[in-house]
Amino acid sequence: MTADPSVWRVKGMPLAPATGHGALDGVRLAVKDLFAVTGFAVGGGNPAWLAEALPAAEDAPALARLRTAGAIVQGIAHTDELAYSLSGHNTHYGAPPNPAAPGLVTGGSSSGPASAVATGHADVGLGTDTSGSVRVPASCCGLFGFRPTLGAVPTGGVLPLAPSFDTVGWITRDAATLAAVGDVLLPPGPRELPARLLCVGGTAEQAGRFGLPVTEITLSTWDDPDPLVLAFRRVQAAEAWRLHGAWIEAHPRALAADVESRFRFGSRVGAEEEAEARARIAAWRAELLELLGGDAWLVLPAGGPGHARDLGLAGRDEWRRSVLRCSVPASAYGLPSVSVPTGASPPAGIALVAPPGRDRALLALLAATMAMGGPGGR
Template identity: 50%
Template structure:
C-alpha cells in the first residue's frame, strides 16, 4: 500500500511485504496508533531506536518512550531509498518533509515468523531552512515541556552572575505579559496576563538571566509523577522509558534537554528534588521563605518553596548568589554528618547499596566526615508523614477548593482524587496535624544543628511510563516519606546525581535552616569528588 506519488528507489527487486509493512508503520505513526507501532517493532531486548537526543535499547524502553510522546509527527514521506541486505533484512531510508522542514528516517527491517518487523531505527530531527533576513527564528516547542517559549521570552534586565543563562519558569510563577496557568487549561482560560513578574523572576533577570519560556507543571503542582493529563508527559532524557518526575516537570525536562540552563520551580513535598534525581540533575530547595513567594500560585503555603534545577552545582550556586541574601560570607561547613537508616531502608536494594557505597567513598576520601546515625522509628516517621500530608491537603483545598468545585471535570483523575481527599480534611484534623508537624520540626532541627543529614533523594529510579496507577502511587508514598523531611523542618536541601543504575537516582543533603550557602559548598565538594566506591 505505497503512498501515491512517492518515488521508491531500489537497485533490484524489493522483497514481498516489506513496503506494505513500512506504510502500515507510517500510517500508525501519523495516527499515534501505539498498538500497531509496538507490534511492528521487533520484540525483545536487542531492538534499538535513536534520534538526535536519545538512544533507546529494547522493545520495552521504546514502547515506554512512545507512550509518553506528546508531539505527533505531521511530516510526509517524500522519497524512499531501499537496499536489500539479505532475503530477510532490508534497509529503508525515508526522506521526509513538513513544510520547509526536512528530515530522514532510517529503518532496518527483518523478516520473522510474524512478518516484517523493525529491528533498528534512527530518526534525524527535521532541519528547518534559515529564516529570512530580519525574521525572528522560531524554536520547536514540545507542549509537554513548554506552555510558551521565546528566543528569548524576556531579556535580561542587567548583568551579573547569570549572564547568558536561560531560565525555564514553572507555570506557577508570574511572568509579565502572560497569564499563569498552573498546568490546568480551564484555569488558564480564566486568567489575564500578569502586569508584573514575580520578584524572583525579576531578580534573576537583573542578575543577567533571560527567560527562555514558561514550562509545564503537573496540575496545580499536586503530583510528583511528572505527567499532566492535558499537556502530556514531559520527557526524561536521562531515562526515556521512565517518567521524569514532578511537579516541576517542564523546568526539569527543559534543563535536561539543554533548552535552558536553569529551571525555576517550586518544591512543596519534593517537586524539585524528585525530578532532579530522576533526570540526573542538581535540584536545590532553599530554606523555607528564603526566596520570596510573591507572585507564585500556592499549593500549601506552609511548605511551598521556590527553588531551582541545574545541570551542575556551580550554576546552582550562581543562582543562589542572585537570590539568597548574603550572610557575611560563606560560613564553614557542618562538623557532623548524620544518616537515617530508616530512609535508606525505604530504598530499593540497588539504590541503597549505591548510596551506601558513595557515602563510604566520600568518608574514605575525607570529603565527608564520618557519619553517625539518627534514630527514627518507622511508627514515628509514619506519624510525621501522615501529619505532613494532612496539613498539605488541608491547605491545598483551602487554596484551590472553591475553583475546583466551580469547574468540575477540569482535573485529571489522579489529581482530582487527591483534591477530593483533601476536601474531607477537617479543621480539627489539620490543627492536630500541625501540632505533630511542629514536634517533628523541633526534632529535625535539633539533629541538624551543626550537621547535615545525608539520605537517598528517592527510593529508586523513576517508574516506567507504562507503569499503572497502583505502582505509581506506591512509589509516591515511599518517596514522600523521604522527601517530606526537608519541608517539615523548613530546611534547605539539595539533590545530587547518583549514577550506577540503568537510570539516575539522587543523593540528598539537608542542612539546618539558614545554612543554604554552606550546604551548596558541601554539595560542590561532593560533586567534585571522584565517582568511586571502596
Template identity: 50%
Template sequence: MTELKPVPHGLLQAFRAYESALMSDDVAALDALVADSPTTLHGDAAGLLIGHEQIAASHGTRGGAPKRRIVQTHVQVIDEDHALIVAVTELDRGGRGLQTQLWARDPVRIEYGGWQVTAAHVSVPAPAFDSRIWRVVGDPLVSSHTADGALSGETVAVKDLFAVAGFAVGAGSPSWLEQAPVASSHAAAVASLLDAGASVRGIARTEEFAYSLSGLNAHYGAPPNPKAPGRIPGGSSSGPATAVALGQASIGLGTDTGGSIRVPAAYQGLYGIRTSHGAVSREGLLPLAKAFDTVGWMTRSAFLLQAVGDVLLPESPAPVPVEEIHLVPSLVGLAAEDVATAVSEALPEAKPLEWDPARLDEWRQAFITGQAYQAWQAHGAWLETRLDTLGEAVRGRFEMARTVTRAQADEARAVLSQARAEILEVVGDRVLAYPSASTVAPTAADAVGVRDDTLRLTCIAGIAGLPAVSIPVRTPTNLPAGLCLVAAPGRDRDLLALAQRLAE
C-alpha cells in the same frame, strides 16, 4: 564489480509486518518482531533503550507512533541471515524521517519467517517546540536588560506557577489558564534572575497546581526523561527539569512543597535545591500549601546551582564550616537497594548518624493532611464546581483535601510541630545525607507505588523548613538517582558550597 546479494526470503514480509504493527499499535506483534535479547537496541530522540524488556515496556506506553508511510526502502544484505534496512518515511503531519533496522533470522523460529529486529534507530523531524515541556517558549521569551550580570548568558525555564509579565499563570490546568489574568509584573524570583542577566527561555509545564511528584500531566502529557528513557520525569517541576536536562535551558526555576525539585532532579541527573522556608521571596507565586511551599531551582552543574543561589538567597550571617557529612542509615535503608548503594558509595567517608525516626509514617501522614488542608484553602473555592476538569490523580488528591476538617488539620499541625522540634534537634549544626527519592525514575505504571516511599524521605525537609540539595549519583545499572544533603534552616549557601566541593 561486486554482485548484489539477493534479499533473503521473508525479510521484506517481516519488515512490512513490523510497519503495520507500528501503525496499528499492535503491541503483541511488535514484541514478537523485536529480538528477545538483553543486547537488543532501540534509539530515538528520547534516548537509547537496551534489551527487549525495556523496549517492550515502551511499546505498552507509547500509544502508537505518528502516522506515516514508507517512501523509500533500501536493503543491505550481510548474509542470508542478517540484513540492514534503511527506510525513508513521510509523516502525515509533514516532514520526513529515517528508520534504520538491523534484522537477524533465527532458523528455529517459525513466526515472521524467523526474522527479528536486533537494533533500530528512528529519527523524525523535531517539533518547533515540545508542548509536553513548554507552555510557551521564545528565543528568548523575555530578555534581560543587563549585559554583564552574574548570570548573563544563562537561560531560565520558569515553572508555570510563577508570574511572567505579559502572560497568565497556567498552573498546569487548561481550565485555570482560560480564566487566569495576564500578569502585569514578574514574580520576585523571575525579576531577580532577569536583573542578574539571565533571560527567560519560556514557561515550562507543571502538574496541575503542583500537586504531584510524578510529572504525568493528564492534559499535556509527561515531559520526557532524557536521562532515563521510558521512565517518568518526576514532578511537579517536570517541565523545567526536562528543559534543563535536554539543554533547552540552563536553569529550571521551580518550587518544592513535598519534593518537587528534589525528585525530578534525582530522576533526571540534575543538581537541585529546595531552599529554606521563606529564604526566597514567593511574591508572584501561585501557592499550593503556603506552610511548606519553597522556591527552588535545578541546573546541570553544581557551579551554576551555586551561582543562582548567590543571586536569589540572602547573605548567610554566620556560615558554619562543614566538617563532616552524616549519612543516616535508617533513611538510606528506606530506598531501593540500587539507590541505597549509589548514595552510600558517593560518600564512603561519611560518618553514620544513628537516628531512626520512629514516627516517620505518622509524620508523613500528618504532612499529607496538612498539605491537603492548605491546598483546599488555596484553591477549593474555585475547584468546588470544577473538580471534573482535573486529571484523575490530582482530582483524587483534591477530593481528599476537600474532606479534611479543621480539627484534623489542627491535629496534623500538632504532630508536625513535634516532628519539627525533633528534626531540628537532630540536624543541629550537622549536614545529613540520605536519598533524594526512594527509587530511580519508575515507569508510569509503577509511579503510584513509589510515591509514599519517596514522601517518607522528602517530607523531613518540608516539615522542618530545611534547605535540601540534591546531587546526582548513578546506580550500578547507570540510572540517575539523587543524594540529598540537608542542614539547618538558613544554611542554604553552606549546602551549595558543599555541593560544589563534592563535584570537584
C-alpha cells in the same frame, strides 16, 4: 526547531530578555508555569485554569531578580496540575522526556523545567518545591535540585499550593550554576561546613565522597515514615483546599481524578485534626534539629528513579508513597535540602538536609565537592 509541547507551554528565542547584567548573563531559564512572567498568564498545568487567567503585569520577585542578574527566560515550562503531583505526567500535556532514563518519567511537579534542563534546552529550571517538586525530578533526571529554607526566597507572584511548605527552588546540570543562582536569590547566611553527616537509607557510601565523617543512624520517621507523611499530607491538603477548593467545585472534572482527589481530601480535614498534625510535625522537627545539634547534616535518598511512563494509577500511587518518604522531612520541617546526582543508572540521587538558614553552606559544600569529582562525578 519546534518546541516539545510536553515540555513547553510557550517558548521563545528567548521568550523574555534579561533586564540587567550580572553573574547570570546569558543563563537560560525554563520557568515553571506557576510563576508570573510579565505579559503571560499563569496556566498552572491546566487548560481550564489558563483559560480564565489574565496576563501578569510584572514578574514574580524571584524571577525578576534572576532577569536583573542577566538571565533570560527561554520559555514557560509545564507543571503537574496545580503542582499537586510528583509523577511528572500531566493528563492534558503528557509526560516530558527524560533523556537520562527514556522509559521513565521525569518526576514532578517541576517536570517541564527539569526536562528542559536535562535535554540541554535550558540552563536553569526555576520551579517550586512543596513536597519535593524540585528535588524529585532532579533526582529522577540525574540533575541537581535545591530547596531553600522556608521563606528564604520570596514566593510572591507564584501560584501557591500549601504556603506552610511552598518554596521557590531550582534545577541545574552542574553545581556551579546551582550555587550561582543561590548567590542571586538567597539572603546572606553562614557558609561553615558541618562536622559530620548522619546517614539513613543506605546513603553512607555516597555521602563519604563529601570528605566528611559519616555515621549511619536510625531515625524513627525514616524507619516508620507513615505518621509524618500523613501529618504532612493533612496540613498540605487542608491548605490546598482552602486556596483552590472553590475553583475545583466550580470546575468539576477539570483536573485529573487523582489530582482532584488529593484536593478533596483536604476538604475532610477538620480544624482539630489539622492542628494536631501541625503539633506532631513541630515535635518531630525539634527532635531532628536536636539530633543534628548544629554541627551535623542529614543524608537520605532523594527519591527515584522515576516510574515507567506507562505505569497505571495504582502503581503511580505506590511510587508516590515511596518518594514522599524521602522528600517530606525537609518539606515538613522547612529545612534547606539539595538533591545530588550519584551517577546511578537509572538516576536516583541522594539528598542533604541542613538546619534552617544553612542554605549557602549547603551550596558551598556541594560546589567544593563537585570540583573535586564528588558524588555524581560532575
